[in-house]
Amino acid sequence: MPDQEFNQELVVNVGPQHPSTHGVGRILLNLDGDIVRKAELIIGHLHRGIEKMAENRTYLQVVPLTDRLDYVGSMYANWAYCRAVEKAAAIDVPERAEYLRVIVCEMQRIASHMMSVGSSGADSGAFTVFVYAFDLRERIVELFEQLCGARLTYSYVRPGGVAFDAPDGWADAVLAEMRKLPTGLEELDKLLFGNVIARGRLKGVGIMSTEQAIAWGATGPVARGSGVALDIRRQDAYSVYPRIGFDVVVGDNGDAYDRARCRLLECFESVRIIEQAITQMPEGPILTDGIPRLIAPPKGDAYARIESARGTLGVYTVSDGGAKPYRVHFRSPAFCNVSLISRLAPSHVLSDLGVILGSLDPVFGEVDR
Amino acid sequence: MASLGKTDSASDSALGYSTLESGVGNVILTSADALLGWSRGQSLWAFPMGTACCAMELIAASFSKFDFDRLGVFPRQGPRHTDVMIVAGTITEKMKPVVIRLYEQMAEPKWVIAMGNCAISGGIFYYDTYSVVRGVDQFLPVDVYIAGCPPRPESLQDGIVQLRNLVRAESVSPGVRYRRRTEIPLRTAPAPTTPAPAEPASAAPASAPSKDPA
Ligand code: SF4
Numbered sequence: 001m002p003d004q005e006f007n008q009e010l011v012v013n014v015g016p017q018h019p020s021t022h023g024v025g026r027i028l029l030n031l032d033g034d035i036v037r038k039a040e041l042i043i044g045h046l047h048r049g050i051e052k053m054a055e056n057r058t059y060l061q062v063v064p065l066t067d068r069l070d071y072v073g074s075m076y077a078n079w080a081y082c083r084a085v086e087k088a089a090a091i092d093v094p095e096r097a098e099y100l101r102v103i104v105c106e107m108q109r110i111a112s113h114m115m116s117v118g119s120s121g122a123d124s125g126a127f128t129v130f131v132y133a134f135d136l137r138e139r140i141v142e143l144f145e146q147l148c149g150a151r152l153t154y155s156y157v158r159p160g161g162v163a164f165d166a167p168d169g170w171a172d173a174v175l176a177e178m179r180k181l182p183t184g185l186e187e188l189d190k191l192l193f194g195n196v197i198a199r200g201r202l203k204g205v206g207i208m209s210t211e212q213a214i215a216w217g218a219t220g221p222v223a224r225g226s227g228v229a230l231d232i233r234r235q236d237a238y239s240v241y242p243r244i245g246f247d248v249v250v251g252d253n254g255d256a257y258d259r260a261r262c263r264l265l266e267c268f269e270s271v272r273i274i275e276q277a278i279t280q281m282p283e284g285p286i287l288t289d290g291i292p293r294l295i296a297p298p299k300g301d302a303y304a305r306i307e308s309a310r311g312t313l314g315v316y317t318v319s320d321g322g323a324k325p326y327r328v329h330f331r332s333p334a335f336c337n338v339s340l341i342s343r344l345a346p347s348h349v350l351s352d353l354g355v356i357l358g359s360l361d362p363v364f365g366e367v368d369r
Numbered sequence: 370m371a372s373l374g375k376t377d378s379a380s381d382s383a384l385g386y387s388t389l390e391s392g393v394g395n396v397i398l399t400s401a402d403a404l405l406g407w408s409r410g411q412s413l414w415a416f417p418m419g420t421a422c423c424a425m426e427l428i429a430a431s432f433s434k435f436d437f438d439r440l441g442v443f444p445r446q447g448p449r450h451t452d453v454m455i456v457a458g459t460i461t462e463k464m465k466p467v468v469i470r471l472y473e474q475m476a477e478p479k480w481v482i483a484m485g486n487c488a489i490s491g492g493i494f495y496y497d498t499y500s501v502v503r504g505v506d507q508f509l510p511v512d513v514y515i516a517g518c519p520p521r522p523e524s525l526q527d528g529i530v531q532l533r534n535l536v537r538a539e540s541v542s543p544g545v546r547y548r549r550r551t552e553i554p555l556r557t558a559p560a561p562t563t564p565a566p567a568e569p570a571s572a573a574p575a576s577a578p579s580k581d582p583a
Pocket of ligand 1: 422457459484486517519520
């Protein structure tokens with residue numbers, strides 16, 4: 001009898017307010033000693049009903065709502081949504097606007113990955129990395145502030161173009177920053193991935209094989225860390241990406257280390273993309289003329305997807321011919337990736353849970369919507 | 370006590386002391402209230418109740434460029450270590466019982482800062498949504514409101530400075546000076562069957578089930 005009692009699994013609740021859940025996620029764990037046997041993710045603590053709200057807004061009024069989805073990378077949801085609306089209403093986008101979109105989204109990728117890499121460091125006991133990474137993020141955020149006046153919720157991409165043209169000297173400021181950035185990124189690389197303690201905490205934790213990544217629907221750095229070369233910028237090259245040279249970073253082992261390192265190495269590619277985009281960017285209008293304030297796409301639906309910092313972000317809009325969308329749905333990469341926690345966490349020790357969750361990079365605004 | 374005399378003149382009135390310059394040295398006269406208020410306000414450890422976008426600015430405020438530490442604010446993840454709860458982000462009906470519970474776990478004296486429009490009133494989510502609580506002041510006693518969506522880190526720090534002045538105005542003896550209520554407003558309300566008239570009907574039933582004093 002005492003043996004049986006001893007072998008009972010212990011149910012432990014983590015979250016929703018917990019430093020290692022990266023937001024308001026909650027996980028119910030079945031523990032056998034220190035080993036996780038079962039992890040059940042409970043979401044919805046940040047469900048704000050954005051998809052439902054969108055049905056009561058005009059197409060333009062939905063743009064600020066998309067900012068609040070993935071608040072670490074607001075530009076992506078802006079762009080994905082606007083692409084869907086442009087597809088539905090057959091709106092053209094001027095070339096300069098496309099370049100500006102690419103530039104801001106790649107900057108956003110760096111900013112978002114810095115947050116993720118930094119918190120991977122914090123999860124694995126290297127808090128200094130977080131401070132360094134956040135410093136790099138802060139520089140990008142300042143450039144965004146010069147561009148559109150907001151630090152976090154930009155609403156910069158609008159149907160038919162972008163909201164503001166780049167102010168004088170902004171492109172040069174971005175170029176100057178991009179020249180400095182690789183030094184900071186290399187420093188971060190050494191600080192986190194060269195650190196023997198952090199390597200010990202990250203390597204071999206939460207391994208996902210290539211087949212599993214494909215079968216479980218992982219996208220973004222989570223899939224690429226497992227060796228799946230899935231990148232919408234390459235596979236379904238949208239906007240001006242076909243004219244820009246960049247590499248898709250993939251990992252070998254599919255562990256937390258590879259996922260985090262993929263993110264860091266992607267930042268170098270983003271720097272390359274931004275430099276090319278700024279040199280190629282033509283002069284011209286930034287917003288197509290004659291877009292009505294009340295966009296009313298013809299009856300039908302449209303789906304557009306882009307590669308966000310977290311993976312494939314898709315937006316599906318249905319129009320009934322009116323000025324308000326009949327339905328807007330977001331295929332959120334954070335939701336699909338974070339649900340893998342119940343597959344990856346079992347048979348790891350409790351202290352690895354935060355590392356695995358951090359390596360999936362959830363943003364609960366986008367998970368819960 | 371000599372360091373007290375070195376504080377700049379602007380904070381003298383808040384501290385409530387007067388210095389007597391004499392040939393020998395500085396003598397400081399103060400009251401227990403002023404000393405207590407001064408020492409409490411000097412180092413407000415924060416409990417970052419970051420749920421949504423505003424949490425990013427909360428993190429930014431505590432890191433190198435803005436540096437919360439210089440105001441004595443040190444974010445701690447355990448509610449029992451902290452003095453002020455900074456509610457940064459949207460609070461949904463599902464999250465509300467958790468926030469109440471964490472507030473109750475904080476040790477007295479405690480204060481609440483509502484950071485961002487969502488925490489003040491629901492902000493952008495005020496209309497057309499079914500899941501958002503329209504402001505934390507529906508269930509927590511809020512001391513300082515900081516507007517913005519999100520507020521800049523500087524505004525958050527200014528909010529801390531304002532809270533510091535409030536803390537200093539508090540008194541240990543009852544009824545003498547400003548004294549704030551710390552009990553949770555909704556807890557004193559009647560049972561969920563009769564929702565209070567001032568709030569949306571959806572807010573009342575969800576608030577009560579969490580923990581009725583059993
Ligand atoms: S106030 Fe704005 S930025 Fe802050 S949580 Fe609400 S929507 Fe997000």
